[in-house]
Amino acid sequence: MNGIHDMGGMHGFGKVEVEDNEPVFHERWEARVFGMIQSLSGGNIDAGRHSIERLDPVSYLKNGYYGRWLAAFERGLIGGGALTQDEIETRMKAGASAPHATAPASRWHSRATDYVRKVDAPPAFATGQAVITRNHQPQGHTRLPAYARCRRGLIARVHPAMIFPDDHAHGRGENPQYLYTVRFAAGELWGDAADANSVVHIDLFESYLEATA
Amino acid sequence: MSHDHDHEDADIALRVEAIESLLTEKGIIDTATVDEIVRYYEQDVGPLNGASIVARAWTDPAYRTRLLNSPDLAIAEMGYGGTEASRMVVVANEPKVHNVVVCTLCSCYPWAVLGLPPTWYKSPAYRSRIVREPRAVLREMGVDLPEDVEIRVWDSSAEVRYLVLPERPAGSEALSPAELAALVTRDAMIGTAKVPGPTK
Numbered sequence: 073m074n075g076i077h078d079m080g081g082m083h084g085f086g087k088v089e090v091e092d093n094e095p096v097f098h099e100r101w102e103a104r105v106f107g108m109i110q111s112l113s114g115g116n117i118d119a120g121r122h123s124i125e126r127l128d129p130v131s132y133l134k135n136g137y138y139g140r141w142l143a144a145f146e147r148g149l150i151g152g153g154a155l156t157q158d159e160i161e162t163r164m165k166a167g168a169s170a171p172h173a174t175a176p177a178s179r180w181h182s183r184a185t186d187y188v189r190k191v192d193a194p195p196a197f198a199t200g201q202a203v204i205t206r207n208h209q210p211q212g213h214t215r216l217p218a219y220a221r222c223r224r225g226l227i228a229r230v231h232p233a234m235i236f237p238d239d240h241a242h243g244r245g246e247n248p249q250y251l252y253t254v255r256f257a258a259g260e261l262w263g264d265a266a267d268a269n270s271v272v273h274i275d276l277f278e279s280y281l282e283a284t285a
Numbered sequence: 286m287s288h289d290h291d292h293e294d295a296d297i298a299l300r301v302e303a304i305e306s307l308l309t310e311k312g313i314i315d316t317a318t319v320d321e322i323v324r325y326y327e328q329d330v331g332p333l334n335g336a337s338i339v340a341r342a343w344t345d346p347a348y349r350t351r352l353l354n355s356p357d358l359a360i361a362e363m364g365y366g367g368t369e370a371s372r373m374v375v376v377a378n379e380p381k382v383h384n385v386v387v388c389t390l391c392s393c394y395p396w397a398v399l400g401l402p403p404t405w406y407k408s409p410a411y412r413s414r415i416v417r418e419p420r421a422v423l424r425e426m427g428v429d430l431p432e433d434v435e436i437r438v439w440d441s442s443a444e445v446r447y448l449v450l451p452e453r454p455a456g457s458e459a460l461s462p463a464e465l466a467a468l469v470t471r472d473a474m475i476g477t478a479k480v481p482g483p484t485k
Binding site: 077078079080081082083085086087088089090091094096097098099100101103104105106107108110111112113121124133135136137139142145146149154155159160163164167168169170171172173174175176177178179180181182183184185186187188215216217219229231234235237251253261262265267268269270271272273274275276277 | 294297298299300301302303304305306307308309311313314315316317318319320321322323324325326327330331366367368370371372374389390391392396397400401403404405407408409410411412413414416417418419420421422425426432433434435436437438439440441442443444445
């Protein structure tokens with residue numbers, strides 16, 4: 073979707089502000105939001121990303137990264153029937169206090185989710201091949217950034233087939249496709265504003281691409 | 286910070302407490318597990334994981350080759366891997382090539398080797414600008430690259446995660462892998478810094 077999340081190349085956001093010795097979480101609520109969502113993970117990361125993309129642009133920008141997570145989490149809980157808006161408001165008015173664990177949990181182990189799937193067909197493109205990206209503008213989820221539509225590049229690497237986010241985010245199945253790292257010259261992407269001597273690599277699914285001479 | 290902003294912060298903290306207490310009562314989440322996940326990301330994973338990988342690659346040429354050719358196996362060999370790092374690609378800086386990583390569409394980042402990302406990495410300013418004007422952004426962040434150095438930006442738009450293998454600094458020849466790892470910063474492994482040489 074053409075949303076505020078698709079930021080590559082936008083103007084107007086100013087200087088990159090770096091905070092020295094930054095803590096992992098700045099506020100307790102950020103840590104709790106992160107922890108709650110991770111504890112329930114095993115869900116569909118593509119649907120999760122799309123849920124954040126569908127926030128209105130003001131909400132998206134307002135409370136930073138964990139604010140976005142919270143807004144999408146809350147909407148998912150309410151939409152899925154786990155909580156109601158009334159319950160949350162009532163509990164807030166009562167001056168909610170954080171629950172305390174009575175016994176420690178067993179140690180957490182980070183687990184990798186593998187998105188690779190086997191497909192029967194061979195990859196359509198080979199390393200070094202010239203491709204052009206499609207003018208793909210779905211209303212739903214996609215991982216083709218707007219700045220890379222209708223741009224010519226070269227296949228830099230052929231990855232295995234992986235779950236196709238554009239379908240998976242909407243519950244239409246995994247429909248795996250080959251993934252390619254595509255190299256674009258800066259001039260192809262940014263025209264007269266391009267940095268000399270720079271390239272951008274983007275990981276793109278097979279159906280985003282067409283062969284070109 | 287304005288009064289309104291303080292008020293909003295208090296409101297959001299209260300909202301999250303309300304949600305957590307309701308979800309706990311309903312048996313949907315377990316507060317102890319949330320505590321443990323927070324502890325894990327605050328204490329057990331962080332840039333030191335990546336730094337030890339980099340230091341080994343600098344001191345063990347066979348490991349460097351494995352890291353570049355089969356990164357997932359080479360990272361697992363060091364005991365690392367997991368969430369947000371199931372398919373890694375390691376890109377090596379060279380005298381005339383500088384690599385830098387971003388996720389313009391969200392904020393993808395190799396959690397299992399670098400921990401959770403810093404705020405600037407997730408900021409609209411970085412996500413919008415690093416693909417378009419990498420040389421200017423890197424200069425602002427303290428890396429001044431001459432025009433004859435090619436900049437390669439990696440936009441992590443799918444489930445592949447990137448780690449930059451920085452150049453080993455001059456004057457570090459006598460250091461042990463542990464001493465080298467202490468020099469390697471998080472930002473150097475994202476590509477927005479160089480590894481500083483050892484201070485005497």
